[in-house]
Amino acid sequence: MDRFKAILVERDEAKKQSVRVAEIGPEDLMDGNVTVHVDYSTVNYKDGLAITGKLPVVRRWPMIPGIDFAGRVVSSDDPVFKPGDEVVLNGWGVGEAHLGAYAQYARVNGDWLIHKPEGLSPAECMMIGTAGYTAMLCVLALEKHGLDPRMGPVVVSGASGGVGTVAISLLAKLGWHVIAVTGRTSEADFLKSLGAAEIIDRAELSETPKLLAKERWIAGVDTVGSTILANILSMTTGEGAVAACGNAQGMDLPTSVAPFILRGVSLLGVNSVTVPREKRIQAWERLATDLDKDKLKALTTEIGFDDLIETAKAITEGKVRGRVVAKIG
Numbered sequence: 576m577d578r579f580k581a582i583l584v585e586r587d588e589a590k591k592q593s594v595r596v597a598e599i600g601p602e603d604l605m606d607g608n609v610t611v612h613v614d615y616s617t618v619n620y621k622d623g624l625a626i627t628g629k630l631p632v633v634r635r636w637p638m639i640p641g642i643d644f645a646g647r648v649v650s651s652d653d654p655v656f657k658p659g660d661e662v663v664l665n666g667w668g669v670g671e672a673h674l675g676a677y678a679q680y681a682r683v684n685g686d687w688l689i690h691k692p693e694g695l696s697p698a699e700c701m702m703i704g705t706a707g708y709t710a711m712l713c714v715l716a717l718e719k720h721g722l723d724p725r726m727g728p729v730v731v732s733g734a735s736g737g738v739g740t741v742a743i744s745l746l747a748k749l750g751w752h753v754i755a756v757t758g759r760t761s762e763a764d765f766l767k768s769l770g771a772a773e774i775i776d777r778a779e780l781s782e783t784p785k786l787l788a789k790e791r792w793i794a795g796v797d798t799v800g801s802t803i804l805a806n807i808l809s810m811t812t813g814e815g816a817v818a819a820c821g822n823a824q825g826m827d828l829p830t831s832v833a834p835f836i837l838r839g840v841s842l843l844g845v846n847s848v849t850v851p852r853e854k855r856i857q858a859w860e861r862l863a864t865d866l867d868k869d870k871l872k873a874l875t876t877e878i879g880f881d882d883l884i885e886t887a888k889a890i891t892e893g894k895v896r897g898r899v900v901a902k903i904g
């Protein structure tokens with residue numbers, strides 16, 4: 576393990592943020608009991624926030640961004656992992672508080688790793704990445720609530736994004752009638768090819784929501800928050816539920832209690848970062864069986880290490896379609 580390339584996000588004394596490609600050595604990595612050669616990573620919305628500084632997700636300086644990776648164990652003091660094991664990591668503050676995936680090597684806590692799921696290659700794991708994994712957590716949350724495709728349609732917001740495209744593909748394969756909400760209606764054919772049955776222009780859900788509106792779906796996966804989520808809730812059929820995981824439109828939620836107390840609608844919070852290992856493994860196993868590989872390929876763009884910074888900027892501007900997989904080492 577000689578010197579290797581890493582993307583470094585730094586902050587000066589005036590707290591002005593900058594980003595550059597640097598050469599670092601093993602001594603620069605943080606403490607951890609497993610060292611991994613990073614084969615693939617990806618660009619999630621949060622990586623975009625870390626690199627641009629648009630929201631303060633970085634909590635340690637300098638930081639190597641990259642909240643997830645697939646790679647091979649180089650050395651391990653954790654009895655669960657041995658050199659050569661193929662592993663996947665997403666979350667646990669990696670790329671935010673602990674040096675992340677945008678470097679050829681990462682040193683992490685073994686408790687944060689899982690073995691690569693059977694049936695998915697390392698590249699496919701990162702085509703899915705944290706965004707796709709979060710889409711699966713949303714599906715699991717809806718299922719746990721007792722919802723199934725026979726009860727009515729499901730709505731997916733931020734449809735052309737990473738979470739949205741994987742959610743559409745998963746839900747369609749599971750038999751749901753999927754209604755996709757997008758600001759990019761030019762992507763209608765693409766979204767239909769993933770399994771969306773109907774497309775709604777985001778503008779339709781951008782007015783101040785009524786307390787209750789006409790019921791349109793029994794379930795939802797919301798990746799944007801704010802006014803769109805408020806509208807989705809006001810249009811959810813009685814006893815339905817919406818899994819909320821994102822804030823691409825905003826952190827606010829201008830809703831009322833009406834959908835909850837008059838229709839028994841539930842809002843299910845999804846946080847992918849600190850999910851216990853058993854549920855993590857369950858979600859990855861379901862991804863290996865429930866996600867159509869051809870659709871996964873169709874919604875993925877492949878990039879190299881040198882494209883990471885530009886792609887991270889683009890994702891915060893809503894310019895990335897679907898998922899991105901990045902070859903790192």
Ligand code: NDP
Binds near residue numbers: 893
């Ligand atoms: P992407 O940028 O790939 O997708 C977000 C999508 O939201 C865009 O493609 C766009 O879809 C839509 N969008 C963008 N800007 C706006 C806007 N101003 N108003 C309304 N819609 C907008 O991001 P990801 O899919 O990777 O992540 C989606 C969200 O989920 C992010 O907020 C991210 O932070 C969050 N997330 C949360 C996790 C958790 O643990 N809770 C884990 C992973 C992600 P379109 O053009 O089709 O409208």
